[in-house]
Structure formats: C-alpha cells, structure tokens
Amino acid sequence: MNDFSVEANGLTKYFGDYKAVDHVSLSVPAGSIYGVLGPNGAGKTTSLRMTLGIIDPDEGTSRLLGGHKPQSVRGRIGYLPEERGLYPGMKAREAIAFMGALRGLDWSEGRRRAATFMTELGLERVIDAKIRKMSKGMAQMVQLIGSIVHAPDLIVLDEPFSGLDPVNQERLETLVRREQARGATILFSTHVMAHAERLCDRIAIIARSARRFEGTVDEARALLPMQVRYTPRDAGDPAAVAATLPAGAERRGDAWHFAIEDGGVEPLLAQITASGHGVTGLSISRPALHDAFVHIVRQVDAGFDADAAEDAIEEASA
Amino acid sequence: MTPFIRNMFVVARRDFLAIVATPTFLLFLLAPLFMVGMVLAGGMGASQLADSARGKGRIVAVADPAQIEALRAADTRLRAAMPREPALLELRVASPAADPLAIAREKGRDTYAVMSGPLDAPRIVEREEGSGSGRYLALLAGEVRRAEAAGDLPPVTPRFESLASGGTSIAVQQSLGFGAVFVIFLLTLLLAGQTVSSLAEEKGNKVIEILAAAVPLESVFLGKLLGFLGVAVLFIAFWMALAFGGGLIAATQMDPAAIAAAGKAGKAATALAATPATGWPFFLGIGFIYFVMAFLLLGAVFLGVGAQAATVREIQMLSLPITIFQVGMFSLCAAAASAPDSGLARFAQIFPFSSPLAMAARAATDDSKAIHLLALGWQALWVALVVWISVRLFRSGVLGSGKSWRFWRRDRPA
Numbered sequence A: 001m002n003d004f005s006v007e008a009n010g011l012t013k014y015f016g017d018y019k020a021v022d023h024v025s026l027s028v029p030a031g032s033i034y035g036v037l038g039p040n041g042a043g044k045t046t047s048l049r050m051t052l053g054i055i056d057p058d059e060g061t062s063r064l065l066g067g068h069k070p071q072s073v074r075g076r077i078g079y080l081p082e083e084r085g086l087y088p089g090m091k092a093r094e095a096i097a098f099m100g101a102l103r104g105l106d107w108s109e110g111r112r113r114a115a116t117f118m119t120e121l122g123l124e125r126v127i128d129a130k131i132r133k134m135s136k137g138m139a140q141m142v143q144l145i146g147s148i149v150h151a152p153d154l155i156v157l158d159e160p161f162s163g164l165d166p167v168n169q170e171r172l173e174t175l176v177r178r179e180q181a182r183g184a185t186i187l188f189s190t191h192v193m194a195h196a197e198r199l200c201d202r203i204a205i206i207a208r209s210a211r212r213f214e215g216t217v218d219e220a221r222a223l224l225p226m227q228v229r230y231t232p233r234d235a236g237d238p239a240a241v242a243a244t245l246p247a248g249a250e251r252r253g254d255a256w257h258f259a260i261e262d263g264g265v266e267p268l269l270a271q272i273t274a275s276g277h278g279v280t281g282l283s284i285s286r287p288a289l290h291d292a293f294v295h296i297v298r299q300v301d302a303g304f305d306a307d308a309a310e311d312a313i314e315e316a317s318a
Numbered sequence B: 001m002t003p004f005i006r007n008m009f010v011v012a013r014r015d016f017l018a019i020v021a022t023p024t025f026l027l028f029l030l031a032p033l034f035m036v037g038m039v040l041a042g043g044m045g046a047s048q049l050a051d052s053a054r055g056k057g058r059i060v061a062v063a064d065p066a067q068i069e070a071l072r073a074a075d076t077r078l079r080a081a082m083p084r085e086p087a088l089l090e091l092r093v094a095s096p097a098a099d100p101l102a103i104a105r106e107k108g109r110d111t112y113a114v115m116s117g118p119l120d121a122p123r124i125v126e127r128e129e130g131s132g133s134g135r136y137l138a139l140l141a142g143e144v145r146r147a148e149a150a151g152d153l154p155p156v157t158p159r160f161e162s163l164a165s166g167g168t169s170i171a172v173q174q175s176l177g178f179g180a181v182f183v184i185f186l187l188t189l190l191l192a193g194q195t196v197s198s199l200a201e202e203k204g205n206k207v208i209e210i211l212a213a214a215v216p217l218e219s220v221f222l223g224k225l226l227g228f229l230g231v232a233v234l235f236i237a238f239w240m241a242l243a244f245g246g247g248l249i250a251a252t253q254m255d256p257a258a259i260a261a262a263g264k265a266g267k268a269a270t271a272l273a274a275t276p277a278t279g280w281p282f283f284l285g286i287g288f289i290y291f292v293m294a295f296l297l298l299g300a301v302f303l304g305v306g307a308q309a310a311t312v313r314e315i316q317m318l319s320l321p322i323t324i325f326q327v328g329m330f331s332l333c334a335a336a337a338s339a340p341d342s343g344l345a346r347f348a349q350i351f352p353f354s355s356p357l358a359m360a361a362r363a364a365t366d367d368s369k370a371i372h373l374l375a376l377g378w379q380a381l382w383v384a385l386v387v388w389i390s391v392r393l394f395r396s397g398v399l400g401s402g403k404s405w406r407f408w409r410r411d412r413p414a
Helices: A044-051 A070-076 A092-102 A107-120 A136-148 A166-182 A193-199 A217-221 A238-244 A262-275 A289-317 B003-020 B023-054 B065-081 B100-104 B132-150 B170-204 B207-214 B217-253 B256-265 B267-273 B280-308 B312-338 B343-350 B355-365 B370-397
Strands: A004-015 A018-029 A033-037 A059-064 A077-080 A154-158 A185-190 A202-207 A210-215 A226-231 A250-252 A255-260 A281-285 B057-063 B088-093 B110-116 B123-126
Touching: A004 A044, A004 A185, A018 A033, A018 A044, A018 A059, A018 A185, A018 A202, A033 A044, A033 A166, A033 A193, A044 A059, A044 A154, A044 A185, A059 A070, A070 A077, A077 A136, A077 B207, A092 A107, A092 A136, A092 B003, A092 B207, A107 A136, A136 A154, A136 A166, A136 B207, A154 A166, A166 A185, A166 A193, A185 A193, A193 A289, A202 A217, A202 A289, A210 A217, A210 A289, A217 A289, A226 A262, A238 A262, A255 A262, A262 A281, B003 B217, B023 B217, B057 B065, B057 B100, B057 B132, B065 B088, B065 B132, B100 B110, B100 B123, B110 B132, B123 B132, B170 B207, B170 B217, B170 B280, B170 B312, B170 B355, B207 B217, B217 B280, B217 B370, B280 B312, B280 B355, B280 B370, B312 B343, B312 B355, B343 B355, B355 B370
Parallel strands: A018 A210, A033 A185, A033 A202, A077 A154, A154 A185, B057 B088, B057 B110
Antiparallel strands: A004 A018, A004 A059, A202 A210, A226 A255, A226 A281, A250 A255, B110 B123
C-alpha cells in the first residue's frame, strides 16, 4: 500500500489526428480531495475515463488504490460520468441499488442505504418515484448517490456541480467532505473555481490537452503577485501619491490598485506611512484561484497563438 | 459466484424486469393469440368452403338397369381401398335422352366425369383430361366386368395385424427432425431479433458509461443476452402452460370413448407413437437446450451488430438482413434434416450458426448422445467468441477506445 490512490502516468489519447490528451499525469494522495480544473474541451473527461480504464490510453498507464489495474478494483471505485444517465423507468431506490449491485453491493443493502442517503439529502419525497418524473437536478443527485452507495475508497466525479442549484451544490460539498472524513479519496473535475477553492487539497489544471499546473490551491494563487488596494486619507495631488507607490499603480475612484512581490509588504507599509498621505483603506491579498486559473489558461492560449502565428509566418515566407 | 457471473446476473435481472414489468410485454406475450386466431378463422373459412363444395361434386355412370346393382356393389368395394375417396357416384339408367355431355354440363353440381355406353368400351366424358375420377370410372367398369365373368365369389375376410414395436420409420424420424428445426427456427425468429436493439437503450440514455465503468463489458453483453433469454423462456413457458392446460380441459370435456375412437383413427396418434432415435425425453430436453444455444448464438451476433448501430433507423435497417440470415440458416438446416448423413448435413451441424438447428434434427434420427455434448461445447465456444469480438468492436468503435480496428483508414501521423 502506498500513499497515492491514483497514479496516472503520461496518459495520451488521440481521437483521429487530434491529440485530446497529451501526457497527462495525476498523482492523488490517499484521503485527499483533488480537483482537475480546466476550460471546456481541455481533455478533463477523457483523462478521467482513461484513469478509470473505461477507455484505453494510447500511451501511458493508470494504477489505482495502491498499484492495481483500474479493472481489478472496480468494486472500490465510485464514478459519476459527465454525461448523466439513468434508466428512466426505474425508481430512484432501485436505480441506486442497481448501481450499487454493479459494484458488488447487496441489493437489499443498496435499497436500505438509498433511502438513508436520499433522506439525508432532502429527497425523501421521491425515494419511490420513477427517474423520468424527476427534475434534472434531482436525477443527478440520485445518480451521485448511486455512485457512492457502495462506500468506495476512490470517488471520481466528473463535473458534479454542473446543473445543481446552490442549495444542492452546498449539500454536495457537505457530502464530499463527509466521504473524505470516512476515508475516501475524492477526485473531481470542474470549471467552477469556487468549489475547487473551498474543497480541494490539491488541484491540477489541464488546458489544451496537457497538464499545466499541479499543486495546492495556495500554490496556484501564489503564481500571481499579491494585489494591493490602497485609499489615501489625503487625496490631494494624485501625481504626488502615485510617486510614492510602485510603478503601474492604477487609480479607480479614490483607491489605487497595484501588485507587489511577496517580500514587498513591509517596505510598502513603511513607504505609505512615510509618505504622509494617510490611510483610510488598505487591503493586501492573494488573487483568487479564479484569477490564477485564468492567468494560466491565458498563458497557454497565448503560447498556442504565438505558435500559430509563427507557423503562419513560416508558411508565408516559404 | 464469481464477480463476473454476479455482474452478469445484475445486468440480466435489470433487463428482464425492465422488459417484463411493462404493459407492452403483455401485448408481446399475447401476440401469438392473434396469429392463432387468424389461423383458426382462416382454417375454418377454408374448411367451410371445402365442405360446401364437397357435397356438390359427383361422378355419373349411365348404365343398363341390369348393371346398376353390380356397379353399386363394385363401387362400395373399390371406394374403401382408394387413398382419396372419389366423389359421390350417381347411377342413372340409360335412356336415349341421357346425353353424357348434357349430364356433365348440368347446373347445380360439379360433375367430374360421366361414363356411358357398354362397359367393355365405355365413353367417359371428363371435366379435366386424365383426371382421377375418369380413371376410377374405368376401373369400376373393369371391376363389374370381372365380377360378371367370375360369378359370385365368397367375400374376402382379411385379418389385420399391426407392427406393435417395430421401431419408427426413418421418414417419420426425419419429419420429426424437420419439426424440431422449424420450431426452434420459429422461436428464435420471433424472440432473438429483439436483442439487436437492446444496447440502443443504454446508448440513448448514457447508462452505458456507468456500466462500462462498473463492470466488464463482456458481462454487460452476456447479461443482456441472458435477460432476453429469460424473457424468451418465460414466453415459451407461458404458451406451453396454456397449451397444456387447454389440452387438459379439452380432455376432461370430451367423452373418453370419443378420445379412444379419435386415438385409434387419428393421424396424430401415429405421430405420437413415433419416437425420435434418442427417445422423447432426451429429444425434448436437448431440443430445448439447442433452442437456448441458437438463441444465444444468434442473439450474440445481433447484439454485437446492433451495438455498432448509431441510430434507431440503422437498427430498423438491420432487421431485414437479420431475418434473411435466420431464414438462410433455417433453409440450410431444413435441407440437412431431410438428408441426414449427407455432406450438407455435416456442414450444417459444424457451421456454428446452423449447428443448434441441425443438431436438434440429428437427435431425431441418430441415437448417439455423446455427440451432442461435443456440439454444445462447440456452440458455447462460439457464443463466447462472438461476445468477445462484439465487445472489442464496441470498445474501439463506440467508446472510442484502444487502437482503431478500421485498419483501412489512414493511420494518424506520428
């Protein structure tokens, strides 16, 4: 037994000539909540499918739960696919028990747990309702329960929050934390940063088919300099104020916005105190994960655009 | 129970319940009732037509008054020995007014032949040239002449003895074999074709990804086959029970004497008295097992082919080639059943998709039993092979996984 629930190395997948996933590696520590972030069409779902052995990678390997092949530990994995699907004619309780039974759970135990889970998640009214009678969000919650009903050691959720209302998103976050407390490892993909920021111990950012970042949320945020918002008491002469602030400071209303390096906090404070303009407001903060994400994705896109431009120039000169 | 088998049964159970617990299934179950009703109605109509026509047919002999009695006696004697009873004989006294052509054209009756003139050189007017009725009248004339020449002979009193257990004739066994082929073919035609659309549901509602993630696709395919087989067996059991129950009720309603009489005379009794070479219990048992095998084999092919189809329309288009394929297998096996021990029969028994039908026919004519074990093993191997290939094609084609099997396509640039 080692400390990683998921060890995927160099996963690569071609769809025809298109390289959908390019040497993506994921190492998910056991017992953690791990987010795979990326813009639409970046290759998140394909990466997860390869990780779980639903489709075979063209290159690379995936080992789960301590070096096992994905196919040999199916019973210990729970998976919510991106494309939600349930048999519309089945009742919620049966659908959950069916999904549990596929993973080796006893039918009657599955039915019992289904009722418990649904009651906890505020779905007790529809325990015996058919899936086709439910709203999309409800059906999604049912499917989510179905993918964790057998108490798996590894839970993989593909875009679990999309299509849920804020109340259900909140419930899902609680559920994810509770499963982690039970000892499960959770790997989920999303393009909504707020959830990742709140939940994830570590994240990987996939853009343009390849992994562009791996680390903690704080490490991702540290990629960008700290943002300062400063409002002087004495607004007198803007040019005089600007002279005391780092270059590139931008004035919006009364406040000045600018970025500083990690080591620049104390010198800045000293500078502001010494300038004599006074302070009515001052905030120094890390940018949100959202900004870091956009920053990384833009950089990747810019690189691709530059490549494309170079190609175009080469072609033109040839 | 290994996880593989358990997964298979989970899928089979879901499919079975999803099919059976719908109102449509009732329609499916009772559908043969419409067919039986139609056949009964059609049959009754046809037999009524035949009945109403039968009384009106006749053959006519115009003869001297002295010969009328001799003709009537000869007719009684000959009639009993004819395989198909000739039309009613009408005897008329010869008179100058009796013109055979006019008699043959009389309205209100079907007149097949009219005989007139002296019996040693009769004139026979036939409706159709060379008809049986005409030949019968000629035979009748000869019989009367012979009786006149020989005088009264004492009647022959034959003693009939039947071969009680002399074995069943080869022809009857062959027709039993053909019957087995036909029944298995009909059942698979009615029931196995459904499997072609069975994966369409999962592809439509995206459940396939849950299944593919949770269990090996082989157990999904086999489980689906098993679920459909369960439906088929339920269908057969329902109709068997209905037929058996109906037979019992009919038997209690009928007079035992009538049954005995019917049993003595009926053709059904001879068929029942016939035994297949392997004996009835073995024949019925192995017949059922071969039905299961035929169902699994054809079902696996259809499932695999249907899994490749992207739309409902494609599945509908596939139903024709599938039916033709089944009819082809039936024709092959029907030909094989009528010529056991021929090269064609050997081929039909070995070719995997006709093997269950052909081997069921063989059970009727050949009394060796061990060969069936071999055949079942061979067929099971093919079921596994077909499922294995179907899953590979499905994974690479539909799930977009693994190396492309479309080898004729240009390989991607490195």
